[in-house]
Amino acid sequence: MxxxxxxxxxxxxxxxxxxxxxxxxxxxxxxxxxxxxxxxxxxxxxxxxxxxxxxxxxxQDWQAEFKRTLKPVQAGRVTIVAPWQRQEVPAGQLPLVIEPGMAFGTGHHATTRMAVEALGELDLTGKRVLDVGTGSGVLAIAAALLGAGWTLGVDIDPVTIPIARENAGVNGVTASHVRFEEGTLGLGDLDVLEDAPFDVLVANLYAELHDLLAGEYASHMVAGAPLILTGILTAKLPLVRSALEREDFTDVQVREDGEWALVTARR
Ligand code: SAM
The missing domain is CATH 3.30.70.1170 (Sun protein; domain 3)
Known part of the structure; x- marks a missing residue:
């Protein structure tokens, strides 16, 4: 040049x-x-x-530079890597492969990482999990790799669905363990009610939406099921706390990473 x-x-x-x-x-x-x-x-x-x-x-090979600077992300028992980083997963960790840059959810955002960590702390064996706002499918795929019986990942943005399905394929997770559909909660045809209730519900959205959907979360879960919510700016935590209180969730716990928070609760 x-x-x-x-x-x-x-x-x-x-x-x-x-x-x-x-x-x-x-x-x-x-x-x-x-x-x-x-x-x-x-x-x-x-x-x-x-x-x-x-x-x-x-x-300058920008592609090579990008690949060189991207680091694997350890999230509890899971390490999220790009396809070319499979060898970098430490022994004993579950590899979760996500093609970066296609949809939100490479694992590099604190909210994704905290949500994968929180999923890893549950015993998901045989459980039915709902991932609302699945993006790249990362949380649904993590749940499947962590032993969930069946996981449904839904997103309001249809563009994400084939991407999530492709990521599931890359991880060897079959349609009998995870399904991805355009969908949400509380919106007529797009509601996933026919597959409810779920044993675990995880949603990486944003505080205002959690406030709107809190009642829907409750009606889509079995009694006593764990709820994992993130995408919440710490400054907006009061909004989420009061929504959970309004809908009779209990055992509300918060963890933070910089300006981001994750809230767990039970219904
Ligand atoms: N689950 C991934 C993660 O944890 O990295 C992606 C989370 S990304 C922050 C939020 C996703 O939620 C986006 O893909 C967006 O399209 C989707 N979304 C936004 N509003 C939604 C709604 N009302 N119902 C379902 N999905 C929604």
Whole structure:
């Protein structure tokens, strides 16, 4: 990649930018007091802009850089990795493979990590789990890998469903253990009521939505079932607490990571 480094900024050398374009630059960029002009070949430049320097730079492979900087995420008993990081899962940890960048839920967000951790603390053996707002499917797949009998992942955004199904396939989790559908709670046709009640309900949404859905959570769960809610900014915790109190949830517990909170409760 051929780059001409010209001292100055777009502002201080405004009048010289046209000269670079006219000389055949294919792109201009400003970085740390330097104008970088990209060329396909070395050319004779006009006198006013000859105070720069031609440099041959290595092609930056953004894809490789992204892959190098992405780290596996340990969430309790589970380690969430990208497909090329399977070898990096420590012995004794359950690998959960998620293709990054396709839908929310790579594990790198504190809320996803806390939710996977909380799922790992439950005995899910044979349980029916509902994941509301499944995104990449990460929580539903985690539940399946942690031994749940059957998990339903629903999302209001239909774009996420094939992505979640693909992620399930990558983890070897079959449709008999996890199903992904466009859906939500309390919205007519999209409601998952026909599959209710569930033994565990997990939802990574946001505080205001938890407040709206708290009654729906209650009506979709068996008595005494654990509820895991996240996507909650710590400043909004009072809203979620009062919604849970209103709907007679008990044993409300909170954990925090920076500005994010996760709430567990029972109904
Ligand atoms: N479960 C994943 C995780 O924990 O990383 C993704 C969570 S992401 C923060 C929230 C997801 O909820 C999005 O995919 C969004 O489309 C979905 N969503 C938003 N409102 C919803 C609703 N009312 N019902 C179902 N899904 C909803």
């Amino acid at each position: 051929l780059v001409y480094h010209l001292p100055g900024t777009f502002e201080t050398r405004e009048h010289h930018l046209d000269l670079l374009w006219e000389a055949g630059a294919t792109g201009l960029e400003e970085r740390r007091g330097l104008i970088r002009a990209y060329f396909n070949e070395r050319v004779e430049l006009p006198e006013d802009i000859r105070d720069g320097e031609w440099l041959e730079e290595a092609e």
